[in-house]
Amino acid sequence: MMFPRTARQIAAVGAIASMLALSACSSDSDSAEGDVTLKVLTWRTDLVEDGTFDEYAERFTEANPTINVEFEGITDYEGEVKTRMSTDNYGDVLGIVGTVQPNQLGDFFEPLGTVDEIEETYRFVREKAYDGQVYGIPVVGNTQGIVYNKNVWAEAGLTDYPTTPEDFIAALEKIKSSTDAVPMYTNYAAGWTLTQWEGHRGEISADPNYVNSLLETDNPWTQGSDHFVIDSLLYDTVAAGLIEEDPTTTDWELSKDLLATGDVATMVLGSWAIVQMQQAAVDNGGAAEDIGYMPFPYQVDGKFHGSVGGDYNQAINVNSEHKEEARLWIDWFNNESGYAESQGGLSPLKDSPEPQVLQDFAAAGVEYVEQLPAEPGMEGKIDEIDNTAEIGLWQDMYRKRIIDAARGQADETKEDIFADLNARWKEARAEVMG
Numbered sequence: 001m002m003f004p005r006t007a008r009q010i011a012a013v014g015a016i017a018s019m020l021a022l023s024a025c026s027s028d029s030d031s032a033e034g035d036v037t038l039k040v041l042t043w044r045t046d047l048v049e050d051g052t053f054d055e056y057a058e059r060f061t062e063a064n065p066t067i068n069v070e071f072e073g074i075t076d077y078e079g080e081v082k083t084r085m086s087t088d089n090y091g092d093v094l095g096i097v098g099t100v101q102p103n104q105l106g107d108f109f110e111p112l113g114t115v116d117e118i119e120e121t122y123r124f125v126r127e128k129a130y131d132g133q134v135y136g137i138p139v140v141g142n143t144q145g146i147v148y149n150k151n152v153w154a155e156a157g158l159t160d161y162p163t164t165p166e167d168f169i170a171a172l173e174k175i176k177s178s179t180d181a182v183p184m185y186t187n188y189a190a191g192w193t194l195t196q197w198e199g200h201r202g203e204i205s206a207d208p209n210y211v212n213s214l215l216e217t218d219n220p221w222t223q224g225s226d227h228f229v230i231d232s233l234l235y236d237t238v239a240a241g242l243i244e245e246d247p248t249t250t251d252w253e254l255s256k257d258l259l260a261t262g263d264v265a266t267m268v269l270g271s272w273a274i275v276q277m278q279q280a281a282v283d284n285g286g287a288a289e290d291i292g293y294m295p296f297p298y299q300v301d302g303k304f305h306g307s308v309g310g311d312y313n314q315a316i317n318v319n320s321e322h323k324e325e326a327r328l329w330i331d332w333f334n335n336e337s338g339y340a341e342s343q344g345g346l347s348p349l350k351d352s353p354e355p356q357v358l359q360d361f362a363a364a365g366v367e368y369v370e371q372l373p374a375e376p377g378m379e380g381k382i383d384e385i386d387n388t389a390e391i392g393l394w395q396d397m398y399r400k401r402i403i404d405a406a407r408g409q410a411d412e413t414k415e416d417i418f419a420d421l422n423a424r425w426k427e428a429r430a431e432v433m434g
Contacts, residue, residue, distance in 0.1 A: 036322050037068045038329055041081060041094035043312060045073035056337050060329060063336075067325045088319040092326045095312030096128055096136045098394060102379035105135040110316040110323050112137065112330075122334070122348050124310030126373040136313025137330055139339060141346030142270040143306040143361065143368060144199040147277050150292045152181045152265040161294045161304070161364060165233045168297035172242040175265045184237055185255055185264040188247035188403055191396035196269050197230055198393050202307045202369045204229045206300040211371045214382055215433065218426035221418035228418065229298060231402055235414045238406035247403060256280035260290070272311060274357045275344040293360045306361060308368040310348065381432060389428035391421060 047053050048071050057069035072091065074080050081097050084090040085108055100108060111133040112118060118125045118134040128136035153159075156175045162168035172183035187193035202210040204226040214220055220227045237243065244250060244264075258264040260280035267273070271293065278288035295304035314333065316326040333339060340347040344357035354362060374381065392398045404410045405417060412420075 035066045035068060036325050037070055038093060038322055038325055039091040040069055040071050040329070041077075041091040042071055042073055043077035043095060045075055048073035052342075056333070056339070059336070060332050063332065064325075064328060067328065069329065088317075090317055092317055092320040092322050093314055093329055094317065095139070096315050101383060102130040102374075105130045106133070106318075108315075108318055109135040110318050110320070110326075111135060112316070112327065119350075121350060123350050124308075124348055124370075125313075127310050128313040128315070129373070130379055131376075136315040137334060138310025138313045138348045139333065140272065140311045140343055141308060141340070141348055142199075142272050142311050143308045143346065143358065143366075144196070144203065144270055145296065145306060145361065146266050146294045147259065147269050147273050148266040148292050148294055149181070149259055149262050149264065149290060151290055152179055152262045153292075155179050155262075156265075162297040163299045163304075165229065165236070165297055168233065169237055169240055169242065172237065172265070173240065176242060179262075179265070181262055181265040182244050182258070183242040184266045184268070185250065185258065186238070186243050186247050186403060187250050187252055187255055187267065188244075188400065189250040190252040191400075193252065193267075193269065194396045194399040194403075195394050197234055197399055199270055199307055199309075200230050200296050201226045202371055203296050203305045204298050204300075206303075206305045206367070206369055208369050208372050211382060212374060212378070214385075214425075215378060215429070218429060219422040220425055221421050230296075231399070231418070232414065233297070234399060235402050235406045235417075238403050239414075243403075243407075247407070257284055260284045260286060262290075271358060272343060272345055275342070278344075278357070293358065295361065295364060295366050304361075304364055304366045305369050306366045308346065308370050311345065385425065385428045385432045388431055389421075389424040391424055 042048065042053065044053070053071045057071070060069055061067060077095070078097050078099070081090060081094060082099050085097070085100075096105075096109065105128060113134055114132055115126060115129050115134055118137065122137050124138045124141050125134045125136075127138070128134065152175060153171075156171070156178045158171050158174060162171050175181055175183045202208065207213070210226055221231065222228055255264065255267065256277055257280055259267060259277055261284050274291065274293050277291045281290045282288055295306055298304075314330045316323050316330070320326055334348055340349075340352075341355060344355050346352070346355065346358075373379075386393050401410065402414075402417060405412045405414070
């Protein structure tokens with residue numbers, strides 16, 4: 001089913017479709033002269049390798065006979081795409097990398113419409129908008145939580161979700177003492193997996209303005225704050241010896257099998273990981289139902305909260321020679337491919353039903369919290385402070401430092417780290433905000 005577009009979008013798509021239909025009628029071959037090939041860059045190398053994206057391309061070309069789609073899967077997506085964006089050669093369609101600041105969006109990507117226009121159809125679009133223009137549309141929305149093996153938790157006699165960090169650590173200690181499973185797997189070596197912890201900001205305060213409030217504080221790591229609670233849980237879990245024996249040797253792909261088979265009890269990952277873990281359970285002779293998803297162990301007024309937002313945003317290279325066709329692909333992908341549903345994520349389309357894989361959250365009464373966009377003129381200021389402070393909220397070294405200190409590989413305490421982070425933030429905030 002096609003979802004409603006704005007009048008402007010309908011007119012544009014109709015014009016393009018008519019043009020493409022005429023072009024198709026003038027040709028008797030499958031690859032006629034004048035056909036367009038779109039290059040789409042993707043971080044989902046697994047879906048390139050297993051043929052899923054080929055199936056999407058075939059379906060899209062059936063609907064748009066003069067447009068072919070060619071995917072390029074990139075393992076180090078952030079690093080390689082960042083480098084390629086120093087040239088014009090970064091595909092026709094791509095996911096916006098995290099290093100692009102809001103005021104740079106127009107330098108690299110074609111505007112897709114105003115915020116008001118795009119929000120008639122899509123949600124989560126303000127994350128990649130600037131000065132009223134939208135530059136990217138997310139392929140899926142994610143919430144944040146903890147993926148876990150239900151069988152291991154049941155073996156340890158654990159039937160309820162922990163509601164405090166202390167309860168969570170107590171549960172992991174029970175798993176350690178009564179099962180053979182690693183209570184929590186950090187996936188330290190992969191690096192990017194540690195950035196998943198940052199996604200929980202906004203849940204502890206249940207505040208959709210939490211990120212914006214960082215512009216107004218000199219001490220984000222203050223007792224009871226979101227960052228204090230999140231990073232304390234990570235530090236305290238590691239310090240209690242509740243993780244893998246040597247985190248420097250972790251393996252991301254192997255970790256899926258370890259969780260699936262019950263060798264690992266929990267991992268802190270976004271909801272995008274649920275389907276992958278469920279598939280691993282099936283591949284290892286188990287069932288998808290062996291894998292569950294629990295909220296971060298913290299409640300406000302007796303309720304759990306889950307941060308929610310867009311995943312990678314598909315955008316159009318501002319240098320592309322096929323911008324109209326690229327826009328057709330983005331809209332088709334979000335409306336017709338079924339990608340969001342197959343990945344167990346929240347659809348970027350407004351008013352879409354919640355996916356079945358988040359039934360655990362629904363049963364637990366989790367309330368979603370979406371962070372508000374920055375005020376006009378304040379876009380990118382949080383990232384600027386972060387970069388100036390050299391903290392790296394969305395980089396792995398920040399939380400590797402916490403893990404290394406907690407496991408005795410660095411000569412600093414949790415209090416030392418938080419004091420240093422606050423000092424860096426205060427100095428950088430003064431420099432950036434004046």
